[in-house]
Amino acid sequence: MKTRKLEFLESVVIRELIPEDVKWVVSCQQDLYSSNFPRAKITKRFLHSQEEWIQEHFNLGQRSAFFIAHRGRENIGFIWGKVFDNLLEGFEGMVLQNYVSRPWRSKGVGRKLVIKLEEFFKKHAVNKISLNVTLDNDSALFLYKSCGFMPVRYEMEKRFDMQQDKEKGID
Numbered sequence: 001m002k003t004r005k006l007e008f009l010e011s012v013v014i015r016e017l018i019p020e021d022v023k024w025v026v027s028c029q030q031d032l033y034s035s036n037f038p039r040a041k042i043t044k045r046f047l048h049s050q051e052e053w054i055q056e057h058f059n060l061g062q063r064s065a066f067f068i069a070h071r072g073r074e075n076i077g078f079i080w081g082k083v084f085d086n087l088l089e090g091f092e093g094m095v096l097q098n099y100v101s102r103p104w105r106s107k108g109v110g111r112k113l114v115i116k117l118e119e120f121f122k123k124h125a126v127n128k129i130s131l132n133v134t135l136d137n138d139s140a141l142f143l144y145k146s147c148g149f150m151p152v153r154y155e156m157e158k159r160f161d162m163q164q165d166k167e168k169g170i171d
């Protein structure tokens with residue numbers, strides 16, 4: 001007997017992005033970015049630049065794959081990846097964006113999207129896939145680790161406390 005999760009996942013169709021989806025993808029950017037950058041200020045200008053960036057997918061041909069997870073009449077998730085020549089190790093696939101709408105999370109949609117993108121990368125002679133994920137984004141870390149991704153380098157940041165500097169009289 002099929003489990004409910006399997007039945008649900010079978011009802012999720014993964015298809016390519018069409019221009020009519022772009023507005024919906026842009027409407028998810030606020031949630032996507034605030035999950036990874038809690039201090040982010042999502043402005044109209046930022047969303048406009050995201051829309052332009054996403055539209056670039058349609059000009060990149062076989063170097064870009066953008067898949068939508070669709071169920072019934074509703075878009076419920078997406079994944080975007082690009083192939084590039086990293087010069088050191090040949091062709092590399094990069095996951096640029098991966099998102100599942102909140103009500104549909106933890107049901108396997110994120111994993112289904114990752115698997116679809118991996119299939120695309122394999123067909124395009126990619127020998128490794130990379131992505132960036134924020135250290136406290138537990139759901140994304142769990143998903144990627146369970147799909148076989150391993151951390152290979154740290155990206156480090158140091159924040160300046162302007163207010164404290166001002167109080168100490170440091171210009």
Ligand SMILES: CC(C)(COP(=O)(O)OP(=O)(O)OC[C@H]1O[C@@H](n2cnc3c(N)ncnc32)[C@H](O)[C@@H]1OP(=O)(O)O)[C@@H](O)C(=O)NCCC(=O)NCCS
Nearest residue numbers: 035098099100105106107108109110111133139140142143
């Ligand atoms: C990250 C994200 C795409 C994952 O999508 P999802 O559909 O919830 O992921 P899945 O259900 O396929 O998760 C895969 C596995 O992780 C598990 N999982 C998901 N969230 C988890 C959590 N918070 N803690 C523990 N396990 C978790 C699932 O149970 C599943 O395990 P299983 O297949 O063994 O049952 C989704 O949380 C999201 O859109 N987050 C906001 C945007 C974002 O951060 N994107 C990633 C940027 S790099």
